[in-house]
Amino acid sequence: MPTKLIQVRKTIGHTVEGKPIRKSFYAKTKREGERKYLEFLKEAEKENKTALHYTFSEFSKVWLETKRDEVNDNTYKQTYLTNMKVLEAAFGDKLLESITQINLQKFFSAQSGISKSKMDKLYLIANAVFSTAFENDLIDKNPMTKVKKGQVSNPKELRTYTDQQYRFVIDFAKEHPYGLGVFIMLKTGLRRSELFALKWDSIDFGKKIMYIKNAAVKEFGSYVIDKTKTFSSMRQIPLDDEFVNHLKNQTQHSEYIITLGSKLNQIADLDNWTKRRYNPFILDLSEFYIAEKEKANVENYDPLPKLRIHELRHTYGTLLYRSGTDVYTVSKILGHADVQITTKIYVHDTVEDIRSRIDFTKLP
Template structure:
């Protein structure tokens, strides 16, 4: 499995995830079962073992997926005739409504983050819907302030002790996102501040040797990439100061999507901006919002037609 996984064209983050499930769960529980003797009962035993250990629905489902993919590879390699995982029902995941900020909560969070170094990143995610890693992976070469666009080409992640930019998981994740005038102004202010920091840092400034246009948009005081965990800490500090419970970095992305849908932005546009692999993912995640938007649209059409 290890050799075939590493040789595959799956994203590095996906390989790491599958390897983790294999190491922590699949091998310890099923490692003593011969491949040709693996059956439905063994697979159910794995899922029940994880459930007994208190693993979340999504974790059990992900492990199921890892095993299914591994055994699919075994079939391709002629090690198995059929994949027994396909005869086991995929674990269900109970979906919970995503936390998002109400319009009256956003100014409080932004005000609380105003004195924090990475506060502008929170505003940028709120205004674009980008994932945290996508925002941190942007370089100035990806930004066109005149046209008001940002090209998303990867995600900044910490792997094996190093910060690196991973390739997008899907083609939809590699996209161009429109920047509002407010976001363009935010980036202009940040670039001006960054230029001043660059002068102060002198030869200690880090930009991978490519000059200002090649450097990251959001950086440390010395031009290096921003540790993703520091953005999480910024959200936590700002949310606590503003008295807002349960606010995560992902809640900012949800806020963007929810606000867009409630204000009449088409579902397809929101899905594209979020980088979802399909419009169905967006519809499933924001079903409660799209229902409300549909009701508002119906009312607006009736009013416009004088009905």
């Protein structure tokens, strides 16, 4: 029985009056059909069959389809689809050949103030789209060639707990009704998305190992289980006795360790959990910390920072490093693809850390 072919119907140009010219491409898969479309555009332009004109939006959709095989679903949705929407809002209905270097430079200059990561992704995608269009002879040159990125905002400095504060928060989290998620992140360095995908069968209590294979990602307004951020994020994390003993004492109401409200066998909404669990926890923690210092008549004590959720992960990585764990091991535990990421973002030496590694007596 012959294989049923899928029809991919595309705009292959516009008439002088501006009406779209449509053509069908048949293939076994949609992606194969998109590739046939790209090949047609290139050949048609070479043979000058018709005046081919494509809007940024029309071509970007084809380009996006070609990326599906190259990246995982999480990266495709959160990086490519999300940032392409920003570019389409600015250039969507404009013909590719009408978009100039000046247009693009104004766009990137207007993005000033966004994060470096966001700026880099927008630039990479815009350049890739126009490069592909140029390579397929749809435009005479790549207008991104001399475009410069706009100014980016200074990233917020990541904070951590001190050793003493870390111990205080761990003990408090073990007793607080909303403290389980905080306890797990401070003990393992999980990403928030990984925490919410964590199931009880992800932990081998006998071997004291946690297996990280999935992450919770937002799709069409709700969270679903997907692959981890990168291949390196799939990892095994060694656990200490305190972690194992505390988790063993928890009542297992659901297959998921972190739940919210009555939705026991569903993935907890990360945003709601932050509002309804994490923020109240931090408020209670701060009040208890101040009360304990006043009870002990401690003067001029360091205030307890109100960490953002991601800074719990940062705290664990930093304390591991400062306790003597090598950077490579810290990188493996945190699930980084490159040890340089660990060094640049998560490992920060204080002047006293640096001093402790210098033997001034050996200097001439």
